[in-house]
Amino acid sequence: MAKVELGRRMTDGPIDALAGAKQQRIARxxxxQIEAGVLRDGEVMPSTRTLAEQTGASVWTVNEAMKALAEMGLVENQSRSRRIVRSAHLTPKVSEAAPRALLIGGYAGSGKTELGRILTRLTGWMIIDKDTITRPVVEVALEALGAESSDRESETYLSKVRPREYEALMSTAHENTACGAGAVVTAPFLREFKDASWLARQQAQFADDGLPMTVVWVTCDADTMLTYVRRRGAARDAHKLATWDAYMEAIDLTFRPVVDHHVIDNSTSAEPLKDQAARLIATLAEVPAK
Structure with a gap:
């Protein structure tokens, strides 16, 4: 099994000049989110107090993070209480890389969806996110089975709903790649990236579609994951947040897929996702399709 590490440690820049790690995590x-297009140019940022509540940080910490983002030209401070996203200058030049299927996995809060959106903005390929495609139906199915709609831990979800959820995800991906469109598929893929047979079947099917498949794993430090999960405030994360220490003890941050893969490091001290995404595309363009 081979892996390619694409993250580099940051040694300078506005975020590194911040006094504390929490400011760095919030700013990152x-x-x-801005570089992924989740927060758009001209959008009004939540208030400092709201961001503090979302991230579990102090108002002072949020203000320091905002100062760094303003230095980077990503946020405009119009007043003490009003900040505007500035991203028009980030309009990416779409790569001419040949289309392929990218399967991007990682734990909750690792930043895999943001990476997927950035890659899509850089390539013009389709983004196919598991939660976006399946969540409404999954919630209804769980309720029909007598479980909470936010359940992602019980045997009911794991044995009855999850397999169909991933079946729908991959069917959607293959419907796009069969038409020759590149696909960026984002999901945890925790079981799937441990299963060499499943990965081999997907690779063969993508090959039948005429596209090569690449596996990407997003790694992240625990504190950055917590910042992400807190801020997105999704109902499906409630159990994780309520039992965070136990959750962290149960997962393996050293996990890597069982096949050749690329690693993106979204830890606070690593390069921004956009830089790593651009290098991933450049690396893939150099590798002939099998």
Missing amino acids: DIQN
Whole structure:
């Protein structure tokens, strides 16, 4: 099994000049969301107090993070209480890389969806996110089975709903790639990236579609994951947040897929996702399709 590490440690820049790690994590989270297009040019940012509540940080910490983002030209401070996203200058030049299927996995809060959106903005390929495609139906199915709509931990979800959820995800991906469109598929893929047979079947099917498949794993430090999960405030994360220490003890941050893959490091001290995404595309363009 081979892996390619694409993250480099940051040694300078506005975020590194911040006094504390929490400011760095908040600034990085918002930077990734702006560069992924989740936060759009001209959009009014939540208030400092709201961001503090979302991230579990102090108002002072949020203000320091905002200062760094303003230095980077990503946020305009119009007043003490009003900040505007500035991203028009980030309009990416779409790569001419040949289309392929990218399967992007990682734990909750690792930044895999943001990476997927950035890659899509850089390539023009389709983004196919598991939660976007399946969540409404999954919630209804769970309720029909007598479980909470936010359940992602019980045997009911794991044995009855999850397999169909991933079946729908991959069917959607193959419907796009069969038409020759590149696909960026984002999901945890925790079981799937442990299963060499499943990965081999997907690779063969994508090959039948005429596209090569690449596996990408997004790694992240625990504190950055917590910042991401807190800020997005999704109902499906409630159990994780309520039992965070136990959740962290149950997962393996050293996990890597069982096949050749690329690693993106979304830890606070690593390069921004956009830089790593651009290098990933350049790396893939150099590798002939099998």
